Amino acid sequence: xxLARVADSLYWIGRYIERAEHFCRLADIxxxxxxxxxxxxxLAARIALAALGEDRFAPEAxxxxxxxxVRALVxxxxxxxxxxxxxxxxxxxxxxxxxxxxxxxxERLNLLYLRVTAPGAQxxxxxxxxxxxxxxxxxxxxxxxxxxxxxxxxxxxxFLLTGVYLERAxxxxxxxxxxxxxxxxxFLLHDHFAQLSVLRMACAMEPYLRVxxxxxxxxxxxxxxxxxxxxxxxxxxxxxxxxAHLSRLARYTDGLDGPSPERLAGRLSxxxxxxxxxxxxxxxxxxxxxxxxxxxxxxxxxxxxAFVAYPLEMRLPA
Amino acid sequence: xxxxLPFCTLAHSLKNGDNAFGRSGFGQVTVDTLTAPAKRxxxxxxxxxxxxxxxxxxxxxxxxxxxxxxxxxxxxAPYVLLNAHIAKLGPAELEDRQKTLExxxxxxxxxxxxxxxxxxxxxxxxxxxxxxxxDAKTWSSIEAGLQQRLQALNLFLADIYSRQSVIKDGIVPxxxxxxxxxxxxxxxxxxxxxxxxxxxxxxxxxxxxxxxVMVLEDNLRVPxxxxxxxxxxDASKRTFPDAFGAARVRPIENYPDLLLATLKSMASxxxxxxxxxVLTPGVYNSAYYEHAYLARLMGVPLxxxxxxxxxxxxxxxxxxxxxxxxxxxxxxVDDDFIDPLTFRRDSAxxxxxxxxxxxxxxxxxxxxxxxxVADDKAVYAFVPELIRYYLDQDPILxxxxxxxxxxxxxxxxxxxxxxxxxxxxxGASGGYGMLIGPxxxxxxxxxxxxxxxxxxxxxxxxxxxxxxxxxxxxxxxVESRHVDLRPFILCGAxxxxxxxxxxxxxxTKGSLVVNSSQGGGSKDTWVLAxxxxxxxxxxxxxx
Numbered sequence: 001x002x003l004a005r006v007a008d009s010l011y012w013i014g015r016y017i018e019r020a021e022h023f024c025r026l027a028d029i030x031x032x033x034x035x036x037x038x039x040x041x042x043l044a045a046r047i048a049l050a051a052l053g054e055d056r057f058a059p060e061a062x063x064x065x066x067x068x069x070v071r072a073l074v075x076x077x078x079x080x081x082x083x084x085x086x087x088x089x090x091x092x093x094x095x096x097x098x099x100x101x102x103x104x105x106x107e108r109l110n111l112l113y114l115r116v117t118a119p120g121a122q123x124x125x126x127x128x129x130x131x132x133x134x135x136x137x138x139x140x141x142x143x144x145x146x147x148x149x150x151x152x153x154x155x156x157x158x159f160l161l162t163g164v165y166l167e168r169a170x171x172x173x174x175x176x177x178x179x180x181x182x183x184x185x186x187f188l189l190h191d192h193f194a195q196l197s198v199l200r201m202a203c204a205m206e207p208y209l210r211v212x213x214x215x216x217x218x219x220x221x222x223x224x225x226x227x228x229x230x231x232x233x234x235x236x237x238x239x240x241x242x243x244a245h246l247s248r249l250a251r252y253t254d255g256l257d258g259p260s261p262e263r264l265a266g267r268l269s270x271x272x273x274x275x276x277x278x279x280x281x282x283x284x285x286x287x288x289x290x291x292x293x294x295x296x297x298x299x300x301x302x303x304x305x306a307f308v309a310y311p312l313e314m315r316l317p318a
Numbered sequence: 319x320x321x322x323l324p325f326c327t328l329a330h331s332l333k334n335g336d337n338a339f340g341r342s343g344f345g346q347v348t349v350d351t352l353t354a355p356a357k358r359x360x361x362x363x364x365x366x367x368x369x370x371x372x373x374x375x376x377x378x379x380x381x382x383x384x385x386x387x388x389x390x391x392x393x394x395a396p397y398v399l400l401n402a403h404i405a406k407l408g409p410a411e412l413e414d415r416q417k418t419l420e421x422x423x424x425x426x427x428x429x430x431x432x433x434x435x436x437x438x439x440x441x442x443x444x445x446x447x448x449x450x451x452x453d454a455k456t457w458s459s460i461e462a463g464l465q466q467r468l469q470a471l472n473l474f475l476a477d478i479y480s481r482q483s484v485i486k487d488g489i490v491p492x493x494x495x496x497x498x499x500x501x502x503x504x505x506x507x508x509x510x511x512x513x514x515x516x517x518x519x520x521x522x523x524x525x526x527x528x529x530x531v532m533v534l535e536d537n538l539r540v541p542x543x544x545x546x547x548x549x550x551x552d553a554s555k556r557t558f559p560d561a562f563g564a565a566r567v568r569p570i571e572n573y574p575d576l577l578l579a580t581l582k583s584m585a586s587x588x589x590x591x592x593x594x595x596v597l598t599p600g601v602y603n604s605a606y607y608e609h610a611y612l613a614r615l616m617g618v619p620l621x622x623x624x625x626x627x628x629x630x631x632x633x634x635x636x637x638x639x640x641x642x643x644x645x646x647x648x649x650x651v652d653d654d655f656i657d658p659l660t661f662r663r664d665s666a667x668x669x670x671x672x673x674x675x676x677x678x679x680x681x682x683x684x685x686x687x688x689x690x691v692a693d694d695k696a697v698y699a700f701v702p703e704l705i706r707y708y709l710d711q712d713p714i715l716x717x718x719x720x721x722x723x724x725x726x727x728x729x730x731x732x733x734x735x736x737x738x739x740x741x742x743x744x745g746a747s748g749g750y751g752m753l754i755g756p757x758x759x760x761x762x763x764x765x766x767x768x769x770x771x772x773x774x775x776x777x778x779x780x781x782x783x784x785x786x787x788x789x790x791x792x793x794x795x796v797e798s799r800h801v802d803l804r805p806f807i808l809c810g811a812x813x814x815x816x817x818x819x820x821x822x823x824x825x826t827k828g829s830l831v832v833n834s835s836q837g838g839g840s841k842d843t844w845v846l847a848x849x850x851x852x853x854x855x856x857x858x859x860x861x
Binding site: 001002003004005006007092095096097098099100103106107110111114155249307308310312316 | 424425426427440600601606607610611613614619620621622624625627629634635636637638639640641642
């Protein structure tokens with residue numbers, strides 16, 4: 001049992017840190033790809049840019065001056081999805097539930113926040129952009145590690161992880177839509193370097209190579225990111241995690257109207273578990289991924305309806 | 319040539335009769351709660367003689383009491399161990415430890431937020447690494463004095479919110495109580511368990527130039543600072559582990575347990591295991607760190623107004639499992655804001671219907687609404703009388719001499735001595751509506767005299783005060799700074815004084831302002847145990 005507001009905050013901490021981590025990774029890959037003045041490197045850089053949802057810069061200009069682009073993506077406090085904004089929001093939420101998270105977990109996030117908002121942060125970035133981004137990613141891993149290792153694996157921790165996995169599923173779906181969706185013309189991404197870059201954007205290169213070796217094919221890349229059972233960033237894995245956490249939370253939601261978040265998550269998880277690539281090919285990647293993103297949004301709303309913004313008259317104690 | 323150790327320099331300069339502030343003296347005083355003790359409290363009022371209230375002339379020349387050094391430069395006994403230890407470390411190491419300390423505060427988020435035009439930054443509450451030390455004997459009289467005072471104040475509150483015999487017996491003027499903005503008519507004839515209106519009290523103490531400990535102010539509303547007391551202790555243990563161990567300092571770490579026990583005892587008559595919550599105005603409040611800290615260490619939910627709902631005069635919190643009953647609310651929100659239906663209508667921080675639920679007895683609010691009337695600046699002057707009236711005892715801790723301008727004779731005295739006195743508006747706080755005589759211009763004094771004559775009952779006057787000093791590390795050098803002392807007293811089924819305190823420091827040279835908003839900082843306070851057994855017992859709260 002915990003305050004509804006606290007559950008809400010923990011859920012959003014999960015979403016924001018996952019978003020910050022993903023954006024750092026995309027920015028890092030864009031930065032390194034843009035250094036190579038080859039067509040395939042530029043293709044990779046444009047994929048990263050599109051996956052970031054970045055529309056302030058014309059693609060050509062953005063790829064031409066990658067450091068400027070990435071600086072804006074990381075530091076712009078006006079931009080609702082910049083890395084610093086995400087980290088500031090995660091930390092602000094953590095501050096509001098400071099009594100509910102362990103000191104070890106809080107200090108990781110606070111330290112990271114202080115580092116990226118320090119007066120010298122931009123200078124540190126200019127001096128060595130890639131290490132700066134790597135450190136943010138490493139710190140976020142430490143945060144997740146600390147929460148796993150020190151927080152009770154109860155309700156609060158489950159809300160945090162529900163946020164992480166739901167956000168991750170949506171981010172990976174968006175990345176795949178950029179690479180393999182209708183706008184990209186389907187499964188035409190045959191460039192070896194670009195495919196490798198996409199795998200790195202999903203933090204999937206090494207796990208992929210272990211399964212499919214260095215033989216890169218759009219079909220296999222997509223199959224891996226969608227359906228792999230063990231890779232923690234495949235959408236199937238994320239859906240299974242969301243379902244697992246929500247089903248443990250569900251014992252708190254008896255007497256609820258409408259589809260429970262647990263049931264929605266179970267449905268999504270089952271669909272991904274028993275689906276195969278043929279189904280994706282049949283309906284098209286954009287339609288398939290779009291349905292997943294839509295399901296994630298419904299789960300999000302159901303979580304709100306069940307745990308946070310429920311009508312009061314239904315929930316008086318007996 | 320070897321550099322002299324910092325403390326030797328200080329001791330030396332004190333020995334030579336200089337005060338630590340050079341000739342400029344109290345140059346930059348802009349004082350908030352600054353008031354001056356007379357040398358001794360005059361027990362009977364009679365006719366105040368219009369002469370200087372204290373023996374020493376007002377100003378800077380009079381020697382100040384230093385917490386660590388005797389007037390001749392000798393280190394006071396409780397500090398000998400620490401002094402030896404610090405001398406061994408040397409300035410560079412001290413500076414290092416101060417930096418480590420500040421870093422740990424930043425990391426823990428012991429900060430307040432400064433909202434700027436360009437960016438929002440967070441600053442730590444300035445903290446000084448040298449502890450202030452209080453020996454067992456001094457402490458036992460402080461402890462007894464605080465117990466006595468809070469006991470009398472709670473009896474006073476119970477009285478004015480029921481029979482009002484203190485008014486009927488002519489001890490305190492009727493209009494002084496009933497006319498005070500902090501008096502809550504709504505509290506009349508309301509049952510308060512154990513008659514404990516003020517459950518958490520932080521009393522501001524000061525030492526005058528003779529070393530006498532006096533009460534400057536009672537804080538019975540929502541006193542803060544206890545988390546800094548605990549954070550400072552945590553830090554000073556790591557900064558001076560050897561000296562701490564050898565000094566046999568009384569532990570304060572059980573404060574959260576004691577607080578929880580106190581709060582639970584308020585509902586124990588009707589609930590076996592009461593649900594306690596801490597009510598905060600939210601994350602933008604400057605004391606938010608403390609609210610979260612106490613909730614976390616008590617293991618109870620930290621709620622905001624929007625987390626609570628009142629239904630059928632019961633208070634519930636919105637949880638992920640639906641609504642859950644709340645029994646005790648440790649509120650860190652002012653009276654005015656707790657319930658928009660009863661008090662301020664524009665408050666978004668409170669809970670609609672909370673006060674009615676409280677009146678119906680289904681929930682406890684701690685501290686009770688309306689306690690502010692007992693720490694009112696005008697009522698303050700009567701506290702020694704209240705102690706005699708309710709307890710038939712002499713006050714153990716003296717008050718600072720206070721002139722009530724509502725009395726014609728005292729108004730005359732105040733007007734005649736405007737250049738020596740601090741004059742404060744009764745209802746105001748935070749340094750508003752006050753005059754610091756010695757530092758004002760003739761014109762300001764004339765202006766104030768006119769205001770005094772127009773509305774005398776709104777003002778009190780006190781002599782300008784010389785706070786004691788304690789050594790602090792300032793930019794790598796050891797210098798003296800003025801300090802006060804805020805101990806914390808808990809009162810539920812039982813009254814407990816925590817053997818420690820927040821020592822607030824005016825970090826600006828020569829300043830007497832200890833408020834954190836105005837360049838004030840804090841330091842740890844070591845209360846020494848008198849006998850080996852004190853570590854093990856003496857602080858247990860009977861369940």
